[in-house]
Amino acid sequence: MSALRLSDVTASYGHAKALFGVSLTLEQGETVGLLGRNGAGKSTLLKSVIAEPSVTVAGEIAIAGRSLRGLPTYRISRHGVAWVPDDRRVFTALSVRENLELAHTRNAPADQLDKVVASVPLVGRLLTRRGYELSGGEQQAVSIARALMSAPRFVLMDEPTEGLAPLIVEQLRESIARLPAEFGVGVLLAEQNFAFVAALAQRVAIVATGRMAWAGSTAELKNSPDLIDRYLSAGASQP
Numbered sequence: 400m401s402a403l404r405l406s407d408v409t410a411s412y413g414h415a416k417a418l419f420g421v422s423l424t425l426e427q428g429e430t431v432g433l434l435g436r437n438g439a440g441k442s443t444l445l446k447s448v449i450a451e452p453s454v455t456v457a458g459e460i461a462i463a464g465r466s467l468r469g470l471p472t473y474r475i476s477r478h479g480v481a482w483v484p485d486d487r488r489v490f491t492a493l494s495v496r497e498n499l500e501l502a503h504t505r506n507a508p509a510d511q512l513d514k515v516v517a518s519v520p521l522v523g524r525l526l527t528r529r530g531y532e533l534s535g536g537e538q539q540a541v542s543i544a545r546a547l548m549s550a551p552r553f554v555l556m557d558e559p560t561e562g563l564a565p566l567i568v569e570q571l572r573e574s575i576a577r578l579p580a581e582f583g584v585g586v587l588l589a590e591q592n593f594a595f596v597a598a599l600a601q602r603v604a605i606v607a608t609g610r611m612a613w614a615g616s617t618a619e620l621k622n623s624p625d626l627i628d629r630y631l632s633a634g635a636s637q638p
């Protein structure tokens with residue numbers, strides 16, 4: 400089991416800085432919540448890890464002590480980091496099965512599709528459907544399933560519940576809950592939905608205006624209404 404470690408990471412879009420010296424560790428087999436208001440820097444942190452081209456990153460990001468510095472996105476993916484973007488990016492003209500098969504890499508077991516479908520059952524019922532026929536929640540399930548097709552060590556999810564109905568959010572929660580044990584992955588869950596994070600994550604980090612504002616156990620945050628008021632969006636669901 401290895402860890403993904405961010406140390407003193409600074410990120411900017413051109414001249415505009417969005418992250419200021421952020422540090423965070425994610426172990427394989429655990430789920431960590433990344434909370435914060437709109438514009439706090441959650442997506443930027445995930446994009447920094449995968450070296451998304453719009454972001455310029457300084458500081459250290461490493462897996463098991465091996466630096467990812469300077470590597471392009473596809474190489475970082477080969478090191479075992481998968482990203483579930485907030486806009487889901489399902490190929491609309493392809494079937495769900497084709498969307499998943501395209502993401503099946505050589506390092507992953509031959510039966511990875513069966514394993515993924517067992518963990519994300521919603522996707523199993525959709526295999527012959529085209530991307531354009533899917534609801535937002537179904538697209539989200541496909542996006543998560545696709546991330547698993549490369550047998551990653553770490554999965555970075557960007558607001559998977561955004562805009563989704565409670566019933567499908569519950570199905571996604573059940574699937575995400577299985578991932579650390581069934582795939583051995585570490586899940587970094589960027590969210591504004593605190594109830595969703597609290598149901599899945601043992602630890603939580605809060606970013607505010609690009610800085611790490613607080614980090615600790617989910618249980619501690621649940622019992623800290625002042626922190627919730629200060630750092631989470633008004634109306635963020637509470638457990």
Ligand SMILES: Nc1ncnc2c1ncn2[C@@H]1O[C@H](COP(=O)(O)OP(=O)(O)OP(=O)(O)O)[C@@H](O)[C@H]1O
Pocket residue numbers: 412415416417435436437438439440441442443444453591
């Ligand atoms: N492509 C971009 N170009 C310039 N600035 C950007 C870009 N993307 C994000 N930003 C800025 O970076 C800061 C952090 O944004 P980010 O998207 O990381 O926040 P977030 O916490 O994910 O918010 P949300 O919950 O709204 O997605 C914000 O000030 C935002 O305006």
